[in-house]
Amino acid sequence: MSQTVPTFQEEIEPGRFLTMPEDGSGVVVLDPWLEPFKPALQARSRTKTLNEYFVSIHRRYKRFQSWVAKINESGKGYENFTKGYEYFGFNVQPDNSIIYREWAPNATSASLIGEFNNWQHDAHPMKKDDFGVFHLSLPPTADGKPAIPHNSKVKISMKIPQSNDRIDRLPAWITRVTQDLNVSPIYDAVFWNPPQKYVFKNSRPKKPTGIKVYEAHVGISSQEPRVGTYKEFTSNILPRIAHLGYNTIQLMAVMEHAYYASFGYQVTSYFAPSSRYGTPEDLKELIDTAHGYGITVLLDVVHSHACKNVLDGLNEFDGTDHCYFHEGARGRHELWDSRLFNYGAFEPLRFLMSNLRYWMDVYQFDGFRFDGVTSMLYKHHGLSYGFSGGYHEYFNEGVDDEAVTYLMLANDFLNKQYPDVTTIAEDVSGMPALCRPVREGGIGFDYRLAMAVPDTWIKMLKEQNDDEWEMGNIVYVLTNRRHLEKNIAYAESHDQALVGDKTLAFWLMDKEMYTNMSDLSPLTSIIDRGMSLHKMIRFITHALGGEGYLNFEGNEFGHPEWLDFPRAGNNASFHYARRQWNVVDDKLLRYKYLNEWDRAMQVAESHYHWLSSPQAFVSRKHEGDKLIAFERAGIIFIFNFHATQSFSDYCIGTHNPGEYRVILDSDDKKFLGHGRIQHNTSYFTNPGHYDGCDHHLKVYIPSRTVIALRSKDRLEWTQDDMEVPYQYGSN
CATH class of the missing domain: 2.60.40.1180 (Golgi alpha-mannosidase II)
Incomplete structure (x- = not known):
């Protein structure tokens, strides 16, 4: 006999409710074109064992439910499972004793070494449990202080069975790493336990309904040719963002990365905010101050891959290539030259989900922009794959179901734990239901970045004269998004400004930006055209392109040139790795007009709310x-x-x-x-x-x-x- 599938009511638009089944196929109600793929979405009526089920290619919602059941049974639920940072790594107890735990299943023995014990390998051996976790408890000193001094260097030293060699690693859950380039380019793990911890003063703002994102990188935010700091960003940049009217900041390159020029996308230490900008307490102050302005702060989180560094990264952590990652070819991203997480394994999943909670709880971030989601969703990573929009492309053996399940779990947890959380997916593939709730069978993101929009503007400026611009194509690109799935539109982000390309303003006005941007000089036809089109391109993108808007810092005033980090190819120059605030601050220069236009757009939207209104x-x-x-x-x-x-x-x-x-x-x-x-x-x-x-x-x-x-x-x-x-x- 057939059974009636339980249903629920979902408000898909203000005042508009739909009845959806509780089997993960609710998205089919929204999009009937998904009907042929319903079996790939829904839960099965007949229960299968976990192992039987995980060999299946499809049934994403059932796989999600199975993982929730496993987390509830073995991980004691989301509440415990996502607090891995309170179990692993270094945790100071109320009596100032220290408990240190590390998962390294391949190692046969381990010890904690550091400045506190003069790096002696036999001074503090660790014990290993049945789950591959090494642990150690350090009692306080005679005067009641922690045995490891604040800001002192530590490592875990392990022996591996393959060769009986000793390997030294930075703790995987370490919350502070530093680098002394005068000594070594390799990072050092630091025990961070400041006597005065930062106390947050401001509560989190409410989740914005019309999200206006200011994408920013702390390091390049100084106009001087050097790395900027958290404190400078707090003092100098936050007032600018508030003045412009943005309600959200997306902070890039916060998770520690060894190579500055990677733009933060080769993460080495996942729980450590980058020390090149200052201390963890400085970052907390930045976020707290932003909250005081009523601005939410999102972390650009990199869970799509990891740096392949061994000595100061996660790669080969316990002597194998598959501790946190897939082994062999599946665990390597050849184009990015990086490692790929094993999203189908218990401990890597705990590591990643705890990482999300850590940034939310400890640093008070308000959500995440997930990097490289397209690479996560597909085993081919979207490389040399031209997505045509055919639904068969999203439900086949090329889909990485383990990564899809991880993203569903992450969004499900975040939304249950933090009702005002915001999550954004960097996806170019157009995966259906990416931005629908998990209980409908979606992946659970709030927004998808409309990545085709900036590419179109750059292509038009490169290849066409004004009279060749097609109005129909502009409208098509700006409105071509899935119904009831929110997009964040942008005319340019950091991607469009990287070396080899140019900012929109520079494409429009090029060398005349060096000579004719003063109010004291004649308004040339090139500057007139460039200023006019810069305003129009950004505004039509803002008003027509999505349910959110994004701007990369400096582009609001027509930042010239391009973005290039210090590297061997440019003699380690910081000339292009900075924001030239001086040009907008100089009242004799014309950049101020673009800055005020950008401000007018944001302020107008805050009054009239077109981003949170139905599509135009x-x-x-x-x-x-x-x-x-x-x-x-x-x-x-x-x-x-x-x-x-x-x-x-x-x-x-x-x-x-x-x-x-x-x-x-x-x-x-x-x-x-x-x-x-x-x-x-x-x-x-x-x-x-x-x-x-x-x-x-x-x-x-x-x-x-x-x-x-x-x-x-x-x-x-x-x-x-x-x-x-x-x-x-x-x-």
Whole structure:
């Protein structure tokens, strides 16, 4: 006899509920095209044993449920399983004794060595339990202090059976590592137990509904040619971000990495914040201060792969190549030259999920941007694989089901433990249900990065003249996203600015940025075009491209040139590994106009909430006129990309009748426009079908200009309400 599948009610949009089955196939209700793949999503009605089930290719929700059951049984539930950092590594007890544990199943013996015992291998031997965990308890000293002094160096020394050799490693769960380049390029593990621990003063802000992300890297945030610090970021950069109106910061390269030029994507110590920027307490102060501004902070977390370093990384930790990673070829990413985690093994899973909780609890991060999700989702890592959008690409033997399960577990835990958490996936493949809740059969992320958008803008600027730009293609790229799965759109991130490429501003204005960016010099046609298109590209991406927006630091004011870290190929130069805040702070330079336009976009969104509104209705995309018009959140957005043609009494369709006023105008002189729009003008609608709408209005829309209109009786803010810009800077 067939059984009725239990169901639940899910609110998919405000006020709109759907009934979904509790078998992991709820996403099929949202997307009927997934119906043929329903068996790959749902739980089976007949229970199989865990081992039987894990040889299956599909049934992702059942696999997720099986792992939850295993965590509940063997790991004592999420609450215990995700607190591995309170069990492993160094933990100081209330009486100042120290307990140290390390998982190293291949090692036959182990001892703790360090400055505290003069690196003697036989001074503090460790005991091994039946699960491959070595442990040691150090009583306090005679005067009641911890046996290991704060900030002193330590290592674990192990013997391996293959050769009976001794290997020394940095503890896998170490929370502080430092580097003295005058002595060695290898990192040292440090016992971190400061007498004065940082005390958080501010509570976490609420989860933003219209997320506006400021992507930042502490090290490059100084305008001086050196590595910036956490304290400098707190003092100098946080006020800038708050002034601009961003509600979220995404911090890159925080997890310790040996090679600075890797941009933080070759992690060596997963529980240690990078010491090159300062102390752990400095990072806590940064996050706490951001919370005081009402800004949430996300960690750019790298669980997609690990640095292959042995002496200061996880690779070959216990003498084997498969302690935390898959062994053999499956455990290596050939293009990235790095190691790949074994997501299907108990201890690596505990390590990674505890790592997420550690950053949330100890440092008070508000969520994560998961790096390299496409690489995780597929055994081929997306390399040389052109995703066409066919659903068969997402449900076949090329999918790494163990990694999919890990991401489901991570998101399930995070959302249950932290209701206001935000998770973002860096995925280019378009995996269905990536950004739907786990209980529906989704993978559980809040947002996917719209990675095709910046690539399209760069390609257009590289390969086409303005008159070759296709309005239909721009709209297609900006709106081509899965229904009810949120995207974060961006015109450029750090990827587009890396050496070998250039920032959008530099693509637009190139060498003239060195000579014609002063208000004292004539406004050349190249600078005029570049400034105009920079504002338009960023705004149409912001308003049309997704349910969130992202900017990489410095690009808000048109940062010139490119980004390049010190390395052998550039004689270890820091010239391009910094942000040139001096150009935006100099009131004689034109960068300030782009900075204030960016601020106007963020402030306007905070009043009108288009990012958290349903996707826009595009009423016009006219190739000849180079014009795009759409409505979202009760705002009419009109973009005229034409290089020379301005239009008078241009007819624009709208669903909402009324009297409209300008709220944003890129042609305003405060943004280095030409001042061709009168802001006190009213635009009245008339009945009559036009462009799929029941009403229309007529506007004057100058060339290379965007205007945004809002009904007069619903005005909350206009750009004329902005206070005098620039509370900082030089003359």
